[in-house]
Amino acid sequence: MQSYNLSHLKQLEAEAIFIMREVAAQFEKPVLLFSGGKDSIVMVRLAQKAFWPAKFPFPLMHIDTGHNFEETLAFRDKLVEQTGARLIIRSVQDSIDKGRAVEEKGLNPSRNSLQTITLLDAIEEFKFDAAFGGARRDEEKARAKERFFSHRDEFGQWDPKNQRPELWNLFNGKKHAGEHFRVFPLSNWTEMDVWQYITMEGLEIPSIYFTHKRTIVNRGGMLLAKSNYITLLNGESYEERQIRYRTVGDMTITGAVESDAATLEEIIQEVASARVTERGSRADDKRSEAAMEDRKKQGYF
Numbered sequence: 643m644q645s646y647n648l649s650h651l652k653q654l655e656a657e658a659i660f661i662m663r664e665v666a667a668q669f670e671k672p673v674l675l676f677s678g679g680k681d682s683i684v685m686v687r688l689a690q691k692a693f694w695p696a697k698f699p700f701p702l703m704h705i706d707t708g709h710n711f712e713e714t715l716a717f718r719d720k721l722v723e724q725t726g727a728r729l730i731i732r733s734v735q736d737s738i739d740k741g742r743a744v745e746e747k748g749l750n751p752s753r754n755s756l757q758t759i760t761l762l763d764a765i766e767e768f769k770f771d772a773a774f775g776g777a778r779r780d781e782e783k784a785r786a787k788e789r790f791f792s793h794r795d796e797f798g799q800w801d802p803k804n805q806r807p808e809l810w811n812l813f814n815g816k817k818h819a820g821e822h823f824r825v826f827p828l829s830n831w832t833e834m835d836v837w838q839y840i841t842m843e844g845l846e847i848p849s850i851y852f853t854h855k856r857t858i859v860n861r862g863g864m865l866l867a868k869s870n871y872i873t874l875l876n877g878e879s880y881e882e883r884q885i886r887y888r889t890v891g892d893m894t895i896t897g898a899v900e901s902d903a904a905t906l907e908e909i910i911q912e913v914a915s916a917r918v919t920e921r922g923s924r925a926d927d928k929r930s931e932a933a934m935e936d937r938k939k940q941g942y943f
Contacts, residue, residue: 651839655688658827660811661790662692665772665825666699668815672772672825673730675761676702678714678721679890680836680847681776681828686725687843688827689774701728703773705761707753708735709871709892717848732764749873752894762798765822772815772823780832781919790829796820833888833920834913841906853886853904864897888913888920 665672674689676682689698704718722729734756737743742763743756765773779786787802791813794800806814815823828836840847857868857880866872868880871894885898886909903909 651835651842654831654835655691655839657830658685658688659692661813661825661827662689662698662774664813665774665815666693668813669772669823671768671770672700672774673703673765673768673770674698674700674774675776676704676718676729677776677890678704678710678718678848679776680840680851681778683721683845683847684836684839685774685776685827686721686727687845690725697726700774701730703730703732703764705757705764706731706733706735707757707892708733709753709869709894711848711850711867711887711890711893711896713848713850714890717846721846730764730768732760732767734760736760737763749875750871750894752892754892754895758798765798770822771817772825774825774827776828777826778828778831778833778836788824788826788829790826791815792824792826793817794822794824798822800824834910837906837910837913841910848890850887850890851909853884853901855882856885856898857882858885858898865899866897867893869893 674682674685676686686698686702689700693699702722718729721727734743734753737756737760738745743759745751745753745756761773764770777788779788787805788800789805789808791806791808792800793806796818808814817823831839839845858865859868859872859874859878859880861875861878865883865885871892874880883898883900884902886901886903887896887898889896901912903912
């Protein structure tokens with residue numbers, strides 16, 4: 643069994659729990675955004691610890707694009723049943739049907755950016771005033787700019803040049819009517835911390851995080867899974883490879899990595915030697931140099 647710096651993980655855990663309790667104290671209607679990925683799974687465990695022996699006092703919400711991995715959806719439903727949490731699902735397809743969102747054109751459209759519209763509509767529908775997210779500062783440069791408490795205006799937008807200071811664990815949750823906050827308790831965690839915490843806590847995770855054979859297409863070095871949402875381009879063909887996923891998103895944009903890691907310990911060893919960040923396999927982050935920041939300004943996760 644690999645040795646971990648438990649004091650370091652416990653410090654991160656204590657910080658995240660403190661932030662969750664602060665949100666419960668300062669806000670009336672918080673919600674935890676849940677994707678079924680490893681970060682949101684850790685968030686659920688932290689919420690359980692923060693409010694034990696009571697159930698955590700907010701629902702989970704999944705913004706369903708319709709392009710999910712089946713394994714992730716199955717795990718989501720299983721976790722909800724095990725925890726007894728309330729799950730809210732809002733669909734991008736419904737936003738399209740209502741004319742609120744417009745499907746991208748072209749051979750391989752992505753619904754990733756359309757999640758923003760569905761999310762903001764859901765926040766307005768339920769009058770949520772705080773939404774927990776699992777973003778970490780090591781994922782992407784735009785996320786490194788954001789505070790624990792990220793203020794969003796009445797349009798759900800984020801202004802990176804106008805953020806509130808956070809000194810000595812003092813978090814300012816004051817807002818005007820119609821505004822809300824995104825809250826990121828895992829801000830100071832790294833991908834390695836997440837995997838070590840999952841191992842320490844013995845958390846169950848979706849099977850796609852472990853090595854398995856899958857039919858993929860190599861699109862410019864990105865290994866995309868075969869699905870009904872992907873159309874082969876000229877010169878492309880499907881092949882079978884031994885892969886796993888470091889991050890979970892839409893099937894249309896989430897690339898796999900070739901891997902034989904079949905256990906949590908092997909995943910940790912692999913992450914320790916990786917030279918590409920986990921979001922290096924996400925096509926949505928490659929659309930422009932400021933792709934993530936642009937989407938966050940519009941109200942993205």
